Amino acid sequence: MQESDLYKNKSNIEQPGSLKVPPLEGFREAIRQILDSVTDPEIPVLTIADLGIIRDIKINDDRIEVIITPTYNGCPAMDMISMNIKMALLEQGYKNVKVTSVLSPAWTTDWMTEDGKRKLKEYGIAAPDKKFSIPKDGVECPQCHSANTRLISEFGSTACKALYQCNDCKEPFDYFKCH
Amino acid sequence: MYNPDQILSNNSGSKVPPLEGFREAYILHLADTTLILSQRNSEWCGHGPVLEQDIAITNISLDLLGQSRNFYQYAAQLINDSNRVGGEVTEDKLAYLRKEREFKNLLLVEQQNGDWGQTILRQYLFSQYQYLLFEKLQQSSDEQLAAIAAKSLKETKYHVRWSSEWVIRLGDGTEESHSRMQQAITELWPYTGEMFEPADYEIAFGIDLLSIKNSWDEKVKNIFDEAMLPIPPLGGGGAVFMQSGGKEGRHTEQLGYIITELQYMQRTYPDSEW
Numbered sequence: 459m460q461e462s463d464l465y466k467n468k469s470n471i472e473q474p475g476s477l478k479v480p481p482l483e484g485f486r487e488a489i490r491q492i493l494d495s496v497t498d499p500e501i502p503v504l505t506i507a508d509l510g511i512i513r514d515i516k517i518n519d520d521r522i523e524v525i526i527t528p529t530y531n532g533c534p535a536m537d538m539i540s541m542n543i544k545m546a547l548l549e550q551g552y553k554n555v556k557v558t559s560v561l562s563p564a565w566t567t568d569w570m571t572e573d574g575k576r577k578l579k580e581y582g583i584a585a586p587d588k589k590f591s592i593p594k595d596g597v598e599c600p601q602c603h604s605a606n607t608r609l610i611s612e613f614g615s616t617a618c619k620a621l622y623q624c625n626d627c628k629e630p631f632d633y634f635k636c637h
Numbered sequence: 638m639y640n641p642d643q644i645l646s647n648n649s650g651s652k653v654p655p656l657e658g659f660r661e662a663y664i665l666h667l668a669d670t671t672l673i674l675s676q677r678n679s680e681w682c683g684h685g686p687v688l689e690q691d692i693a694i695t696n697i698s699l700d701l702l703g704q705s706r707n708f709y710q711y712a713a714q715l716i717n718d719s720n721r722v723g724g725e726v727t728e729d730k731l732a733y734l735r736k737e738r739e740f741k742n743l744l745l746v747e748q749q750n751g752d753w754g755q756t757i758l759r760q761y762l763f764s765q766y767q768y769l770l771f772e773k774l775q776q777s778s779d780e781q782l783a784a785i786a787a788k789s790l791k792e793t794k795y796h797v798r799w800s801s802e803w804v805i806r807l808g809d810g811t812e813e814s815h816s817r818m819q820q821a822i823t824e825l826w827p828y829t830g831e832m833f834e835p836a837d838y839e840i841a842f843g844i845d846l847l848s849i850k851n852s853w854d855e856k857v858k859n860i861f862d863e864a865m866l867p868i869p870p871l872g873g874g875g876a877v878f879m880q881s882g883g884k885e886g887r888h889t890e891q892l893g894y895i896i897t898e899l900q901y902m903q904r905t906y907p908d909s910e911w
Binding site: 532592611614615617621 | 696702704780783785787789791799
């Protein structure tokens, strides 16, 4: 996040006369930009916006409620993300913050952004792919891009990933499962 | 008539008013069942037959723990809203401070891990049941219960696939693996009947276990057929005697040991936090 952008937005709120957007929208956008600095502790290249887990931002006077949805029920990263959201907003002077988790509708990898999928691949994790909604051999290797790969286990280093190995470059890799 | 338990009575030492209506009791049953199976599976952590399967069973354990937290949080909210207890009930108190007789989990999930085959079979028999049950519960008029079920179903689908593949692999494997799976069936089958025997709170909640049973019977038979494993006889002289009682807090000797380990820290250092 560019610091100058943030301040631009903040000053917009303080000077409603200069706004092109309704003040509340500007405020919400400023919060959204701060949240862009919050990343998944397990996959640090992904922001929580990339993951698609920000459901809503509610603003009531100086009270901010960030509504998120968990990826997997037992994902230990969720508590961490919750805390990091509060910390990020606190650093920018927003003290009255509540993070609420809602389950319905259930999170799906369809909500992951295209940009997020690109960043995943660059990081060395194969992105969710509808053709492999049930994991099987053939997920494209994020290292050498071969499709000659094999599924080792449907369960990987975290709940959201499956374990693969490339038959060509021999590198093992993670696949972010469709969910 | 359902006789409500007196949870947390160990804290106050005095008599406390009944805590639960049938809804709270049912949610606690779901919470306890997922917690205890999670705890059992977690015993495999670092001991799996190969690294990938060690990771798989502990991943399932984590999913189940997440599900149980959702159920406990919801149960705590219902109990707090009902104003039947002084002081706040939390998910942690429900998991760490209730006694053995207050746990309503299925007997099946508290059974020992045994060998890998027995753990796999326990997981399959339960996951297949949970999948069919949660398919129903996601339609529930209780919105929070429906949300938890819909969310969990995505994970359960994986558990069913993974465990059923292992049942087939071991059942239709070597002579040794086949005979061990037969042994596992002998050990665990008597605890399958309870899943479909409704407790008072399930009847009050309107859970139709009979329709689930028919689908479960069919699906389990298909997997067992493929695994070359026999289904124990359902009726007649050779029928297996089915154990029950877990849903009402009457457990096998296994649960006490699990709870001793699970609750040790909180009982020894009350209110300690990570």
